Amino acid sequence: MAATKLNSPDSNQEASIKTVPVDGNDNYCAMCDSVDENMNKNSENVSEICKFYDGKNILITGATGFLGKILVEKLLRCCPGVENLYLLVRQKKGKDIYTRMEEIFEDPVFSRLKEEVPKFRHKVVVVPADCEAAGLGLTLIDRQMLTEKVNIIFHSAATVKFDEHLRAALVTNVRAPLHLLRLARDMKKLDVLMHISTAYSNSHLPQIEERFYPCDADCEQLHQMIDKLSDSEINDILPTVLGPWPNTYTFTKALAEKELRINAGGMPIGIFRPAIVISTDKEPLKGWLDNMYGPTGVVVGSATGMLRTVQCDEQVSADIVPVDSVVNCLMVAACSVHNAYKESSPPLEPPIFNYVSSVENRITWGDFVLHNMSRLHHTPFSDAIWFISLWLTKSALMNKINIFFLHLIPAVLVDGLALCLGRKPKMLKVYKKIHKFSSVLSYFCTREIIFRNEKTQELWEKTSEVDKKLYPFSMAEINWDEYFDEYLAGIRRYLFKESDDTLPQARIKWKRLYYLHQIARFIFLGMAIYVLWSTLSLVW
Numbered sequence: 001m002a003a004t005k006l007n008s009p010d011s012n013q014e015a016s017i018k019t020v021p022v023d024g025n026d027n028y029c030a031m032c033d034s035v036d037e038n039m040n041k042n043s044e045n046v047s048e049i050c051k052f053y054d055g056k057n058i059l060i061t062g063a064t065g066f067l068g069k070i071l072v073e074k075l076l077r078c079c080p081g082v083e084n085l086y087l088l089v090r091q092k093k094g095k096d097i098y099t100r101m102e103e104i105f106e107d108p109v110f111s112r113l114k115e116e117v118p119k120f121r122h123k124v125v126v127v128p129a130d131c132e133a134a135g136l137g138l139t140l141i142d143r144q145m146l147t148e149k150v151n152i153i154f155h156s157a158a159t160v161k162f163d164e165h166l167r168a169a170l171v172t173n174v175r176a177p178l179h180l181l182r183l184a185r186d187m188k189k190l191d192v193l194m195h196i197s198t199a200y201s202n203s204h205l206p207q208i209e210e211r212f213y214p215c216d217a218d219c220e221q222l223h224q225m226i227d228k229l230s231d232s233e234i235n236d237i238l239p240t241v242l243g244p245w246p247n248t249y250t251f252t253k254a255l256a257e258k259e260l261r262i263n264a265g266g267m268p269i270g271i272f273r274p275a276i277v278i279s280t281d282k283e284p285l286k287g288w289l290d291n292m293y294g295p296t297g298v299v300v301g302s303a304t305g306m307l308r309t310v311q312c313d314e315q316v317s318a319d320i321v322p323v324d325s326v327v328n329c330l331m332v333a334a335c336s337v338h339n340a341y342k343e344s345s346p347p348l349e350p351p352i353f354n355y356v357s358s359v360e361n362r363i364t365w366g367d368f369v370l371h372n373m374s375r376l377h378h379t380p381f382s383d384a385i386w387f388i389s390l391w392l393t394k395s396a397l398m399n400k401i402n403i404f405f406l407h408l409i410p411a412v413l414v415d416g417l418a419l420c421l422g423r424k425p426k427m428l429k430v431y432k433k434i435h436k437f438s439s440v441l442s443y444f445c446t447r448e449i450i451f452r453n454e455k456t457q458e459l460w461e462k463t464s465e466v467d468k469k470l471y472p473f474s475m476a477e478i479n480w481d482e483y484f485d486e487y488l489a490g491i492r493r494y495l496f497k498e499s500d501d502t503l504p505q506a507r508i509k510w511k512r513l514y515y516l517h518q519i520a521r522f523i524f525l526g527m528a529i530y531v532l533w534s535t536l537s538l539v540w
Contacts (some may be wrong), residue, residue: 049467052335054081056191057149061131061180062156063087064104066291067196067277070327071154073284076120077113078470086146088129088136088157097126108494112284131157131176136183147186152334153193155180160293162247162440166234167226173252174219174259181263192268192338194330195260199275199319199356199451200444201253204244209452210273210352215258216243217251246443261349269350270337274326275319275357275451276444279490281483282472283324287490295320297437298390299372299491305386305513306430309402310438312445313394314366317358319451321475322483329355329456329473336459354453360476365445366392371484379488380510382502387510387517394446407431 058075062068063085075082089097101124104110113120127146130137138146159172177195184193202213222241226234238248245251257271278296279289292300295318301307333353340347357363363371369390376388391406393399408431415425460474468474492498498506 045466046464047466047470048464049332049335049471050079050081052338053079053152053331055083056081056151057083057086057189058152058154059086059088059146059150060154060156061088061129061176062158062196064089064100065156066289066293067274067323067326068156069104069107069109069290070280070283070323071156071330072124073110073113074324074327074331076123077117077284080117082123084123084125084149086125086127086150088127088131090128090130090137097128101126107290109280109285109288109290131179132171134179136176136179138183143183146183148188150187151189151191153180153184153190154196154330154334155194156196158196158253160249162249163436164248165231166238166241166248166252167231169248169252170223170226170255173249174256175223177256178219178259178263181260181267181269184267185265190268192270192334192341194270194272194334194337195256195350196330197257197271197273198250198253199273199354200250200449201257201273203246203250203444203447203449205449207450207452208354210354210455212257212261212349212352213254215254217241217255217258219255219259222255247440257352264350266346268338268341268346270333271350271352272330272333272355273352274330274355275321277323277326278320279322279487280324281322281478281486285490287486287488288494289323289490290494292495294441295368296491296495298369298441299488300381300495301434301438302369302388302390303372303376303381303488303491304384305388307434307438308389308406309391309393309399310445311394311396311399311442312365312392313448314364314369314392316365316445316448318363318365318368319356319358319449320363320368321355321357322478325473325475325478326355328471329353329459332459332463332467332471332473333456336462351455353456353459354451355456355473356451356453357475357478358451359453360457360474361478361480363480367480371480372488375484375488377507377510379492379503380506381492381496382498382506382509383496384506384510384513387513389517396442399442403435407434 053075060068060071063072072085072087075085087101089100091097092100095103105114105121127138127142129142135143155177157172157176159169161169164172181193184190199208202208205213229237242248242251245254260269260271276294278294279287289296298307298310337351340351369392373388373390389406391402393402408428411427411431414427418425418427460468463471489500493500
């Protein structure tokens with residue numbers, strides 16, 4: 001199977017797709033068109049970023065992922081001069097790559113693109129590939145095509161599971177970038193390769209700057225050792241392999257950075273480190289997201305009444321960043337890295353950009369929880385089974401006590417009732433998954449990390465006023481109150497697929513759950529007083 005454009009007859013896909021109503025955001029794309037029209041009239045209106053992407057062929061890995069979707073949408077909508085996007089996509093769950101892409105383009109996040117650029121498919125080339133395979137699983141024909149045409153690479157593909165097995169994490173997060181680097185080395189017109197890492201690649205350190213840090217692991221030796229061991233044997237030696245890193249995700253991301261540094265060989269490479277990426281701020285839809293990773297899982301769990309305790313320090317910074325701001329910064333950084341390598345004294349090693357919120361617009365985990373809890377009465381979830389009651393504690397012991405009383409006892413009671421009614425018990429299994437998720441997250445919610453991002457701030461300062469409007473990424477300009485209004489609405493709309501028409505009924509249910517919660521509290525308090533009184537009576 002060779003690379004094929006989506007609008008090509010060979011793809012066996014229909015060209016037309018139903019258009020979805022567009023959210024009423026500011027029309028940034030129209031501004032792009034206006035800028036293009038005035039480029040020759042007024043040099044002050046020239047978008048340097050749009051100009052950089054004019055005529056470029058762009059290779060993207062991870063285009064089917066959360067960040068990848070926004071990157072694809074932004075490039076197609078706001079960079080009209082882009083030649084083609086080459087998307088490396090693999091078959092999944094029995095679906096071929098073209099079916100997968102067409103299903104992805106049905107996501108509401110592409111509704112605005114369909115409205116403003118209805119023929120966007122003419123620029124999308126889907127390339128069958130597999131980032132876990134040697135040589136990225138490319139055919140010789142596709143490889144030759146990419147090496148001859150591609151100018152820009154965005155490597156977004158990764159496994160983001162914190163507890164991913166080391167074997168799988170190494171293949172996806174370390175081997176894949178190196179395979180891509182070998183491909184890039186053969187590209188005749190390469191301008192820049194942007195590798196998307198994470199701000200937490202060195203999360204075991206108290207301070208993280210925009211530079212490389214030591215990683216003692218030897219990639220080749222590690223691969224050879226892993227290939228000889230079974231999965232269970234790998235798990236046995238995992239703590240020794242990880243060293244100070246808390247999980248396989250951060251470890252493999254750090255190792256990938258090290259390997260790119262060693263093997264860069266003067267190539268125009270940039271490393272982009274976003275913090276915790278969650279829903280969009282403004283583009284192309286407010287509050288859009290497609291996953292429940294990280295803090296969104298906490299919001300969903302607590303808002304539905306399932307999650308009642310989390311090990312978390314309320315005073316620790318919540319380094320969350322909107323995905324559209326992340327993509328804007330990434331696109332501007334790519335232009336900056338390209339320009340840096342064109343200079344007479346190019347960088348000695350790949351530049352690094354930390355994209356975080358705590359430096360310019362800090363909020364804490366306590367703020368994050370309060371922002372969301374205070375809005376739930378207005379934007380409740382129809383699927384809620386209980387009123388929200390979330391306990392944050394930085395004590396591991398206290399959290400375990402809370403888990404016993406607030407999670408396990410209710411789960412046993414509900415499962416016992418289910419058995420009596422002849423139904424399958426499931427609450428204990430659900431809580432097992434919740435505890436696994438929250439225990440992984442607690443590491444990042446109980447440690448304060450001081451980030452430095454002078455290079456990213458300098459990038460913003462050097463960006464023209466025109467491009468600051470087209471590609472806004474300054475975290476200082478984020479209004480958290482407005483952002484969280486849309487964040488909860490987005491979870492409800494895009495994850496739970498609940499229309500705003502269901503809000504009145506959901507609010508009625510929310511009030512009922514509140515009263516039930518208060519009654520349960522008084523009953524529990526009364527029982528506690530009774531037990532205490534009975535115990536004291538026996539003693540006295």
